[in-house]
Amino acid sequence: MAIKRRDILKGFGLGAAGVAANLSLMGNPVYASAPSGILSPMAHGMHFVPKAKRVIFLWLAGGISQFESFENKQMLHKWHDQSPMQYKTECGPSCLKPLADFKRYGESGTEVSDFLPNIGSIIDEFTLVKTLQNFAPAHPAAGHFLFTGERIAGKPALGSWVNYAIGSENHNLPGFINLGYNHGNNKNGYLRSDLHGVFFATDGKAAVDFLDRPNSINAALQKQAIDSVNELDMLAYSELGDASRKAHGKVYELAYQMQSSIPQVMNIEEESPAIRAMYGIDKEETKTLGVNLLSARRLIESGVRFVNVSDGGWDHHSGIDKQFPKKAANLDRPLMALVTDLKQRGLLDDTLLVVTGEFGRTPFNEGKVIGGTGRGHNPRAGIILLAGGGIKKGFSYGETDDFGMDTVKDPVTINDLNASILYSLGIDHTRLTYELGGRNFKATGVGDSRIVTELFS
């Protein structure tokens, strides 16, 4: 039934207070009604006792090479530049030995490459998974699968699912934020539009475009305009029952609050020089990830539920001998700083830190085929680092074969990883569903995936 103009004009006077009240009850999104009026799946409490309250997801885009980081395969030294019999048919058949030596660190005695000494010094804080499985060997599909657990494009990212389930604690900031580079796997898919991942720029420009008010409009006027639009949305919602109208209201309100909250939270100048030095912000090689990880820490400290930092340039098909050391230096100090910083602040206990690529790399030298020295993609074995949030300390999970090409024990698929992340947050991935088109979608895609409880203490 069409909304008549007189209804709109009539509605204006009455609505403001109601709108304000409605939006303030956005309170904890776990309990505020979803726009459809159906309560969040977690409205009766968590499924498990949460071990973590927030997630920092560091994506080493391209696929970090496990042989230059955590997998010391002696066989590769023996077979360097030669083709082992069983792999003769794979592409790039000759092996490439690890480019640096390994040392044992910490009480767990985990072997860490000389490229990552700082991470080695804190390796006891981590659980190291060696057997990441992805279904796709190519970046777009693999990256999408990493974030959404689905093979078909356009599905909601894990950050959106998490916010759909338990919302975010600070209503003046989005619950799902992306730093680093805008990879596009941060969409809300079929979930509410306010759950879309928001990209914050950290390269010196304004964090979010068009955030500031135009000079001609003052705050009061802007608030009035937003409130009016929200009233209309509420009117439309009551007439038409379109759930997305309520989501609009949330988004406008959030955007309004973001004008003041974002500049404040993204202002890393206010951190002490000691902290900034620890993250390596003053040095060129560690500046990018340093700024991103420090911003991530500030964001989660301010109550953001899911922060995804993406760092590109790990796809070393050729030139690994020159590129990897640089990338490793990019990562080494800032990651150590992040973990140390979180630990000092008491945040590590209830923050889950996940560091992973979308797949691993092969033990073979792809440079023999395309020139230079490099490794190809390996969706059958890859590295995940996990810390905080109930994760075991100094633990190693999964085993690959002697060449590090295939997984022989305890594979962890992406869906298993995502199920475990949700488990850490207190959410049962089989019970967090969204009904669409006759089927109950879940964050871990179709088929069975298991929560890897062995990773948790």
Added chain:
Amino acid sequence: MADSFFSNIAFLGNFHPIIVHFPLALLPVALLFKWWGRPTLQPSANGMLLLTLAFAVASALMGMTNSWANAYTIDTIQTHAGLAWATIAVLAVAIFLPTESTGSATLNTLRKLLHGLAVTIGKLFLLLKYALIILLLPLFLLYLLFRKLYRWQLAKRLNPWFDKIRRKLRTRWSTVTRHWRNLSTLSNWKTLCYGASLVLIAMTGYEGSNLVHGQGHLARHAPTWLAPLLGAQTEENSGLKLDALYYQDHVQPIFRKNCFKCHGEDKAKGNLQLHTIEHVVNARIIEFESPYNSELLKRVLLSHSDPSAMPPVKNGKRLSPTAIATLVAWINGKKGDGAGSGENTELPPAYADIASTLPELSSDSVRGLNHHAAVVTQLLTGHSLLSVNLQFVTENNLIAALEQLQPVVEHIVDLNISGRTLSKSTIQTLSTMQNLVRLNLSRSNISDNDLKQLGTLQNLQWLNLFGTAITAKSHRYFEEMPALKTLFVSGTGIDEAELNQYARWSQD
């Protein structure tokens, strides 16, 4: 066999299947004589009916002892027993209920009831007869038409029959109504009762044979078109409904420990493998939702003196009661919750102790506490423990938010009030939260003196004082907190040297 009372009863009970055939044979013959026999056969018929009743009662009693001795579960024989007693009751009524009025009012009512029932059934049959005739009428008319047209040979043979029908059809309506009216005098309730007892005994017998030979045994060798009518069991493997997750988490470890040696991935004794749920289901050793009917459970429950017991005597002990309970639960359809050994679906001991002392909280009321930007979450479904985050409450609203939490203050086990300015009254409120296990006061204005007040928190295990202005003077207040295990004091007034005082705690 011992000569105890029990074994004697059991001995008698075992004759039930034999004795039961006597009434089964006698009843139809008796009724045959009674209804179609010459008058000289009537006394024999009556005698046979009495004998049937006697044997029926004896069979029923023996059936009872049989089931008691063999401990059949009551529901499997309930139908059979119920039908048997119904047969006996109806037969007894048919034989003994007087046809004339007697002094007893109950018997008269019963007879009238049965008479009414017989009349009704008679009317139904009459209606059925005429309905059938009407239905067949078009066919008959068609036949007449063809006969006229073709003068078939067949027609000659069928002619007498159809002439009879034609004559009957000429009966006027009055005849029909006359039949209808006469039913009350023609109907015989005794006939009804005898007929009913015949039907009932047949049903009893069918149920009994199902007990012995299995459901749908008649359909076993029946032609396919007839099989469904005879109660054939569909070949669907009920084991497909068993939950895979529960198998993986709870059942497979049991099998691994007790069975894989002979029935695992590399060994398949007796052609049985149990290492994946697919193998278990395909082996058809489980009947979904009937654990004690499942071959799997039957074998593991056998005593060691039985040679069929599993695991075999020489290979190990019986399954523990917990293992058996797990299997029973699984066969009854229990689903796994994907939490491995399921540890995190229960509260950790520290929380569990607290939760047991608390009244229930509805999730609606918890929802209502989420005002003024306070974030209040129920820690685990079904338990009334709360996790509260007041980080984002504005200064103005802090008092109001805390006031709102007053009624549920004992439910709060986890509080985050970092970065806030705490007034004296706020500290006071905090000290009343006796069930706090985790408290985050980082970057707040808490002082050494304030910590003194918090010494009353008996359950506090985790305290975050990062970035606060506390000094080493607080050392003694930490001593007062008996449960304190983890303490964060980076960025406080406590310097490196003084940290040694805290050496006996795990700290960061």
